Amino acid sequence: MRVGESYYSVPYALVGQELDARLSARTVEVFHRGERVAAHPRSVVPGHDQTVATHLPEGHQQQLAWTPQRLLDWAAQSGPHTHALVQAILDSRPFPQQAFNACLGVMRLGQRFGAERLEAACRRALHFGTPRYKSLESILKNGLDRQPLPSPDRTPTPPLLEHPNLRGADYYH
Structure with a gap:
């Protein structure tokens, strides 16, 4: 829940339920129907996120x-x-935790298809510049x-197109 500029x-x-917050100089307490359901140290950093592991599914x-x-x-x-x-995949996100689901998906693909096929699929995805879970899944499924x-x-190079309306770089200088 957002309290001030921070998240607790x-x-x-209780997600989606009506909650009340009580603030002190050092603490944020959260209540549901008068019962305290959470307490956190109060953050002074805007946008700071405080999560208690037991609050998660x-x-x-x-x-x-x-x-x-x-x-x-x-x-x-x-x-x-x-x-x-x-x-x-980890480098593609601003925070590595945002990439964990994709990485765990890669892990599941390894369990499903085997380490040897996973390694070959990763090699192919990297070769074509598509290091993403969906690409890897498609490579393995197909x-x-x-x-x-x-x-x-x-690798064949495409033929140069010739047409009277196509101009080279020299035309623009």
């Missing part, structure tokens, strides 16, 4: 056990491409991880 957690069962509490390093350690066990892909990657020297 309440038990997830069980599935979210389990996510608190994960850290970026733990995810990377797991990924490294699958292989260097899996490690690089998980690192790219069996593209079993296809060879195109070699750089065999």
